[in-house]
Each structure stands twice: as structure tokens, then as C-alpha cells.
Amino acid sequence: MKDALNLAIIGTTVVFASLVLIIICIKIYTAIVAMINNRNNKSINKNNDSDSGKGISVHSTTNVNSSSSLDGLSPELIAVITAAIAACMDSSGAGLQVKSIKRIGHNTPIWNVAGRNEHILSKI
Amino acid sequence: MWQAFVNAITKLASESGFANITYLNLVLISIALVFLYLAIVKNYEPLLLVPIAFGMLIANLPLGGLMNPSLWDDPISFEAILHEGGLLDLLYLGVKLGIYPPLIFLGIGAMTDFGPLIANPKSLLLGAAAQFGIFGTYIGAMALGIFTPQQAGSISIIGGADGPTAIWLTSKLAPELLGPIALAAYSYMALVPIIQPPIMKALTTKKEREVVMQQLRPVSKTEKILFPIIVTIIVVLIIPSAAPLVAMLMLGNLFKECGVVERLSDTAQNALTNIITIFLGLTVGATASADKLSQPGFGLQALSIILLGLIAFSVGTAAGVLFGKVMYKFSGGKINPLIGSAGVSAVPMAARVSQVVGQKANPQNFLLMHAMGPNVAGVIGSAVAAGVLLSILG
Numbered sequence: 001m002k003d004a005l006n007l008a009i010i011g012t013t014v015v016f017a018s019l020v021l022i023i024i025c026i027k028i029y030t031a032i033v034a035m036i037n038n039r040n041n042k043s044i045n046k047n048n049d050s051d052s053g054k055g056i057s058v059h060s061t062t063n064v065n066s067s068s069s070l071d072g073l074s075p076e077l078i079a080v081i082t083a084a085i086a087a088c089m090d091s092s093g094a095g096l097q098v099k100s101i102k103r104i105g106h107n108t109p110i111w112n113v114a115g116r117n118e119h120i121l122s123k124i
Numbered sequence: 125m126w127q128a129f130v131n132a133i134t135k136l137a138s139e140s141g142f143a144n145i146t147y148l149n150l151v152l153i154s155i156a157l158v159f160l161y162l163a164i165v166k167n168y169e170p171l172l173l174v175p176i177a178f179g180m181l182i183a184n185l186p187l188g189g190l191m192n193p194s195l196w197d198d199p200i201s202f203e204a205i206l207h208e209g210g211l212l213d214l215l216y217l218g219v220k221l222g223i224y225p226p227l228i229f230l231g232i233g234a235m236t237d238f239g240p241l242i243a244n245p246k247s248l249l250l251g252a253a254a255q256f257g258i259f260g261t262y263i264g265a266m267a268l269g270i271f272t273p274q275q276a277g278s279i280s281i282i283g284g285a286d287g288p289t290a291i292w293l294t295s296k297l298a299p300e301l302l303g304p305i306a307l308a309a310y311s312y313m314a315l316v317p318i319i320q321p322p323i324m325k326a327l328t329t330k331k332e333r334e335v336v337m338q339q340l341r342p343v344s345k346t347e348k349i350l351f352p353i354i355v356t357i358i359v360v361l362i363i364p365s366a367a368p369l370v371a372m373l374m375l376g377n378l379f380k381e382c383g384v385v386e387r388l389s390d391t392a393q394n395a396l397t398n399i400i401t402i403f404l405g406l407t408v409g410a411t412a413s414a415d416k417l418s419q420p421g422f423g424l425q426a427l428s429i430i431l432l433g434l435i436a437f438s439v440g441t442a443a444g445v446l447f448g449k450v451m452y453k454f455s456g457g458k459i460n461p462l463i464g465s466a467g468v469s470a471v472p473m474a475a476r477v478s479q480v481v482g483q484k485a486n487p488q489n490f491l492l493m494h495a496m497g498p499n500v501a502g503v504i505g506s507a508v509a510a511g512v513l514l515s516i517l518g
Contacts, residue, residue, distance in 0.1 A: 003273070004266035008259035011512045015255045018362050018508050019248040019501065025354050026245040033346050072342025103339055113488055121480070 073101060144186040148414035156181040156409070159307075168314040172287065172405050176307065179409025183212065191216070191410040196299070216407040220299065224404040225292035226372040231397030232288075232503065233376025234389050236471065238351050240497040243340040246451065247463070247494075251501025253447030254467030255509045257283030257440025262513075265432050270425060274298045277513040279429050282309045283436025284506030285316070285470040289369060291408060293510045297517055303412035304426045308433035316473045317480075319434070320441050324465050324481050327445045332452055333485035335460040337494045345381070352377040359508060365518070366511025373503065440468040444498065466495040469502035 082098050089096070108116075137143055159177035163170040183191045191212040195205050200220075205213055218224045241247055258280045265276035278294040278301055290309040294302050312319065325333075352374035359370045379389040416422055448464025462482045466474040478495035 001263075001266060004263045004276070007273075007513075007516055008263050010516070011259045011262075011509060012256060014363065014512050015505055015508050016249075016252045018359060019252040019505060021358055021362070022355055022504070023245040023248050025358060026242055026248075026351070029350050029354060030242065030245075030347055033344060033350070037344065072344045110487075117483060117487055121483070 139187070141186045141188070146186075146414055148417045149184045149186060152184040152412060152414055152417060153181055155412075156184070169310050171401060172310050173314075175402050175405025176310070176409035179212065179406040180303075180412045181409075183410035183413045191407075191413065193411075193413050193415045196220070212407055212410045215403050216410070218400075218403055219291065219295050219302070219407050222292055222295055222368060224400050225288035225295075226368040227400045228288040228397060228404065229369050229372040229507075230376040231392050231394075231400070232471070233352070233373040233378075234380045234392035235397075236373075236377055236380075236500055236503070237496070238377060238500055239343040239348060240340055240493050241500050242343045242347050242351055244494070244497050247497030248501040248504075249451070250444055250447055250464045250467040250498035251503075251505040252467070253464065254440045254444035254469075254498070254502055255284065255505045256443035257436045257438070257468065258506070258509045258513075260439045260443075261432055261436035264435060265428075268428060268432075270421065270428060272298070274517050275301055275425075277517045278305055279432050280436055281305075281506070281510055281513065282312065282429075282433035283440045283468070284502070284509060285309070285313055285437060285440065285468040285474065286503060286506045287313060288404075289469075289506050289510045291404065292369060293514060296514055299411075300416065301425070301429065302408060303416065304429045305433075306408040307412070308430050312433055312437045313470045313473065316468075316470050317477050319437055320465050320468075320474065320477045321481050323438055323441045324445055324462055324477075327442060328449065328461050330485055332449065332461050333482060334489065335452065335457060336486065336489050337460055337463075337491065338458065340493055345383070348381040349378070352381065355504065359504070359511075363508055363511035363515065365515040366507050369507040369510065370504065373507065437468065441465045444468060460489070460491055460494070463491055463495040463498055466499040467502045467505070469499065469506050471499050471503060472496065474502070475499040 078098070078101065081101055082096065085098065086096055156177045159173055159180070162168045163173035163177060182188060188210070190210040192208065192210060195201075195209055195213055196216075202217075205217065260280075261283050262276050262280035265271050265279050266273065271279065274297040278290070278298040281290045281293045282305060284290065287306065287309045291302065291306050294305045298305075356371050356374040360367045363370075376389075376392050379385050379392055444464035444467035445461050446464070447467075448459065448461030451459045451464075452461045460482060462478045466478045468474055475492055475495035475498075479490070479492040482489045482491040
């Protein structure tokens with residue numbers, strides 16, 4: 001019985017230690033990737049500033065952890081959102097600049113949310 | 125003339141399966157039919173339960189020669205198996221040698237998005253906490269006194285809620301219990317939506333269940349590509365015995381995320397996983413033969429496995445939720461403890477349960493992606509736990 005208890009304690013400790021080590025590694029490498037992305041974004045911003053007014057340009061101005069960052073969004077998604085904005089503004093898109101894309105909080109009417117929830121639940 | 129005819133008919137009858145069937149065969153055939161009913165009519169894990177139940181059925185039809193349990197008695201002679209073994213004996217080599225479960229993990233890796241876990245690495249702790257079900261049940265199984273440490277370790281892994289991991293570890297530690305353990309593991313995985321919600325509700329307050337978590341940050345492609353490489357290096361260096369499962373899981377994920385091997389990713393997700401699932405299910409089912417059932421004490425062991433499996437599952441769920449409550453306190457109420465229950469693996473069923481229970485408390489709550497973090501962390505956690513058990517008990 002004592003052996004069983006020892007194994008349980010050792011096993012739990014090893015599982016926690018392994019996963020904590022993975023957490024630390026994720027934190028480190030995501031910070032490095034964010035730093036590299038920031039540097040790249042800054043150089044893109046500089047290029048965009050010199051090209052401004054010539055057409056649609058998209059650039060992020062904040063770091064990767066901010067909700068306003070464009071990092072992590074696929075170019076296709078950014079293109080679709082930009083095109084949707086251009087369509088809403090009834091514009092050809094010339095001179096349009098999307099500087100950031102932010103997700104906004106819940107402000108949808110409750111009945112719309114309930115309907116959407118029901119629809120999503122039927123799919124999962 | 126008439127006598128010769130009667131003799132021929134008598135000989136045929138005595139050599140038929142009807143004359144050789146035992147009552148234990150009939151019991152197991154009935155159980156196989158119940159499993160087929162559950163899979164086909166009730167839709168309980170049909171992808172696995174149909175081949176498992178059919179394997180069980182054909183292994184208990186006498187004189188078919190598809191599986192010969194006597195060939196697998198210690199000491200095993202692989203030469204005899206290759207020369208005298210039936211079709212299922214040959215396919216069972218993939219289970220015995222630990223080939224199928226890692227290949228299933230390759231497919232699971234190719235289907236899994238680790239994005240929510242990378243966006244919120246703390247959810248790995250919930251995946252670790254839920255593994256307490258495994259080690260807690262190990263103590264319980266040993267306390268019963270009817271299992272060897274190897275058998276207790278194999279039973280406890282049911283708490284990891286991961287079928288391939290349970291099969292992999294049991295085939296190494298206690299192959300004689302493979303049938304009941306695999307069936308218990310997959311049955312409880314199918315019953316996640318019934319087992320988990322009462323535990324989750326009992327351990328949380330309404331206020332805790334209503335917590336709306338912050339939107340996860342987007343994860344870049346580079347981060348997703350680096351993840352499987354880094355996890356493989358760390359886990360294999362710490363627990364080398366977990367290498368087959370973790371390395372294959374991460375290779376599959378690398379196929380998916382790197383974007384340059386679409387064909388390999390597609391094969392791992394679909395064709396390969398389906399083929400291995402057929403082989404695995406059929407052969408695991410075929411291990412539930414009448415010879416095993418007639419061994420003294422097997423019935424008691426099988427019943428204990430079913431009970432301990434349920435305890436393992438429940439303890440794992442409770443440990444995940446309780447750790448979720450700790451994280452709720454430390455985060456100042458930003459983490460919904462319901463996502464802790466998803467740490468038991470059972471991807472993606474356990475995450476769906478968190479979503480459904482959370483949404484009942486607060487209809488505007490979307491916990492699915494938040495629960496996917498601990499859910500996939502549970503897969504890594506249970507593979508690590510299996511590695512620990514194998515290296516200590518193996």
C-alpha cells in the first residue's frame with residue numbers, strides 16, 4: 001500500500017513537472033515569436049507610411065498580445081474584412097487603410113444570441 | 125448405406141461449432157450482441173464499438189480458428205504465431221507489439237488544433253490535475269488486493285479517458301486484461317455527457333459556472349509549428365517511455381500545421397486512422413474469449429475493472445474541476461472552473477460537455493475553445509502518466 005501511495009505521489013509530481021516545463025517553454029518561445037513579429041511589423045509600417053495614399057494597405061501598430069494586433073489573422077481574413085469595409089463605405093477601396101482589427105464585446109440582443117446558441121448546439 | 129449416411133451426419137454435427145459451443149461462449153456472444161446494439165442503435169462510440177463487438181463475436185464462435193488464445197500464453201513464440209496463427213492472431217501482433225495505439229495517436233495529432241492551448245498555456249495545469257484520477261484509482265485498485273501492481277496500473281489508466289493510451293499501456297503491463305479494460309475505457313468515453321455534468325454541478329457554484337472568459341488571443345502559424353517540436357523534445361527527454369505516444373501525436377500535429385505535407389496529413393487523419401481503428405477494434409474485441417472468462421476470479425476482476433474505471437473517470441473530472449476552482453480564485457474570477465473537467469482527455473466530447481454545462485448557467489457563455497486547451501492538454505498528460513506507469517511498473 002505504501003508503494004502504491006509512493007507511485008501515486010511520484011506519478012502526479014512527474015506529470016505536473018512535465019506540463020509546467022511545457023508551459024514555461026511555450027511562454028518563452030511565444031515571447032520570442034512575438035518579438036520577431038513586432039520587429040517585422042515595425043519595418044512594414046515604415047514601408048506603408050512611405051506608400052500611404054496609393055491604395056489599400058493594412059498594418060498593425062501594436063504588439064502581438066494586444067487584442068488590436070493583426071498578427072495571427074490570416075491574410076485572407078484581413079483581405080475579407082478590408083473588402084467588407086470598402087463595400088460598406090461604398091468605396092472602391094482606393095486610399096483605405098485598416099490599421100487594426102479588434103473584436104468587440106457582446107452587444108447583440110439576447111434573443112439573437114439565444115437563437116445562435118441553439119443553432120451552434122445543434123451542430124456540436 | 126443408411127448407417128454410413130448417419131455416421132457422416134453425426135461426424136459433421138460433432139465437428140460443427142454447435143457441438144463445441146460452451147455456455148461461456150454464449151454469454152460472451154450475448155454481450156457482443158448487446159454492444160452491437162449499443163453501437164448501432166444507441167450510437168455509443170460506433171466507430172470502435174462495432175469492430176470490438178464483432179471481434180468478440182467471431183472469437184467466441186468455436187473452431188473458426190481466427191484467434192488462438194493458447195498461442196499468446198507465456199512464453200510467447202512469435203514463430204508459432206506466424207506459422208499457426210489465424211487472421212486475428214496476426215493482426216493482434218500490432219496490439220501486442222504496441223504498434224496500433226501510436227499510429228492512432230498520429231491521426232489524432234493530425235486532427236488536433238493546439239491553438240487554444242498555446243494561447244492559454246496555463247490550461248496545461250488543468251490537463252495535469254485531471255490525471256489525478258489515474259493515480260488515485262491506482263491506490264484504490266491496489267487496496268482491493270485482487271490485482272498485481274501491473275494490472276492496477278493498467279486499470280487506473282482508464283481515468284485518462286484515452287482509449288489508445290489504455291490499450292497501449294495494458295498491452296505492455298497486463299495483456300490478460302486488455303479486453304475488459306479497452307471496453308471499459310471506450311464505454312466511459314461514450315458516457316462522458318452523462319457522467320461529468322452532475323460532478324461539475326456539485327463542485328461549482330452558479331456564480332462560478334457563469335464566468336465568461338476572455339477571448340483567446342490569435343495564435344500565429346509559427347507558434348503552432350514550433351509547438352509539436354518543442355513538446356516532443358521536452359516530454360521524450362523527461363519520460364522516454366512515453367515517446368511512442370507523444371512523438372506520434374506531435375508528428376501528426378506537425379503534418380497538419382507545417383502546411384507542406386497536405387497529403388500525409390490527410391492520410392494520417394482519414395485513411396490510416398480508419399484502417400488502424402478496424403484492426404485495433406477487431407483484435408481487442410477478440411481477446412474477450414471464453415478461455416479468459418473461465419479463469420478463476422476473472423468475473424470479479426472484470427466487475428472491479430468496470431467499477432474502478434468509473435471511479436477513475438469521476439475522480440479525474442472532480443480533480444480537474446477542483447483545480448479549475450483554484451485557478452478561478454487565483455485569477456480573480458477570470459477562469460471558469462467548468463473547463464477543468466475537460467482535462468480528462470476524451471477529445472472533443474469533454475470540451476463539449478463544459479460548453480453545454482456552462483451555457484446552461486449563462487446562455488451568452490462560449491466555453492468550447494477555452495475547454496479545448498485543457499482537453500488537448502489531457503491527451504499529453506495521460507500519455508505522460510502512461511509513460512510514468514510503464515517506466516515504474518514495466
